[in-house]
Amino acid sequence: MTIQETTINQDTFRADWDAWHEAHEKARADRHGFLAISGLHWLTGEPQRFPDAPGAWSTGPDGVVVDLDEGEELTIDGHTVRGRHSFGPLAERTDVKAGWGDAVIEVAKRGGFDIVRPRHPDHPVRVNYAGTPAYPADPHWAVTGRYVPFDKPVPTTVGAVAEGIEHVYDAPGRIEFEVDGTALSLTAFNGHTPGTLNVLFTDATSGVTTYPANRSLQVSAPAPDGTVTLDFNRAVNLPCAYTEFATCPLPPAENRLPVAIEAGEQTPVARPEH
Known part of the structure; x- marks a missing residue:
């Protein structure tokens, strides 16, 4: 292989990497990506309210439940949800994402625990990335x-x-x-x-x-x-x-x-x- 061929191959390799990393950075900074997460909330059997999500959240044998007050609502799979909503049992490493205005509320199971992780596009970690x-x-x-x-x-x-x-x-x-x-x-x-x-x-x-x-x-x-x-x-x-x-x-x-x-x-x- 000549020096010129080696240089061309290296240049191509680096150009491919540049394009890949640029796309990876763009995906990482998505408006509802993990840079937008504003809290990690561990659910229990006792209903809890959180400052960055609507409703009172709890979990039990039948899975995650949210009780939304009057005037509060979520959007799940294109449908508006009000009052009480059951997400049902979640499998490990799965999640459901519910819309709330400009935010997305992630409901997930991690390490055997049910969690809520709101994702707000204006969260400082994302804005200042x-x-x-x-x-x-x-x-x-x-x-x-x-x-x-x-x-x-x-x-x-x-x-x-x-x-x-x-x-x-x-x-x-x-x-x-x-x-x-x-x-x-x-x-x-x-x-x-x-x-x-x-x-x-x-x-x-x-x-x-x-x-x-x-x-x-x-x-x-x-x-x-x-x-x-x-x-x-x-x-x-x-x-x-x-x-x-x-x-x-x-x-x-x-x-x-x-x-x-x-x-x-x-x-x-x-x-x-x-």
Whole structure:
């Protein structure tokens, strides 16, 4: 390969990354994205009112219930709701979003608990968002690995940034790879679409140039021979890097890499302390 061809390939690689990160930043700053979350409210059997949402909220064996006062209303699936509304039992890691004026009220189950998280477009974290720096895109960090499936998915319990809860994910396998001659592996979870994978990890940059708790990397479906590409340039921060109202999972212990992955997103600008 000539120097010119190498330069063109690197330029294309970096242009592709620039376009991807610009789109990722735009999605992150969506008017009802996680930067707009104004509170994390844990529901109990006792009805509670919150300053950033209408109604009195409670939960029990039959799921989440909201009692709306006269003059209060929500919009759910295009229908206006008044008075008492039951959301029913929610499955873990699912949610329902109800409209309230310019805001969206997220009703969800996380770590076995029912929660309400209002999302207001004018929330200061979103309004003042200054962007997320990242390492310059470098093909060196697009690492070839090998996916090794487990005999059967392994339920894996991990901690969370929210005190007192845990997350349980089925791990279908692990990814083996090398970084500058060091043999490494990462336990993989299922990705957003069938066949794809997701890894949560920390490394020697965590707490130095990158967010301390975790970063996430989506991995395309393995090839028939198990080959995968770990493009660490596309390692991203989870919501907990931006808001104190997140319940993000922590990486399993074996995914704390002893090397510095100098690629992907870094600590956000003016990240709130929590």
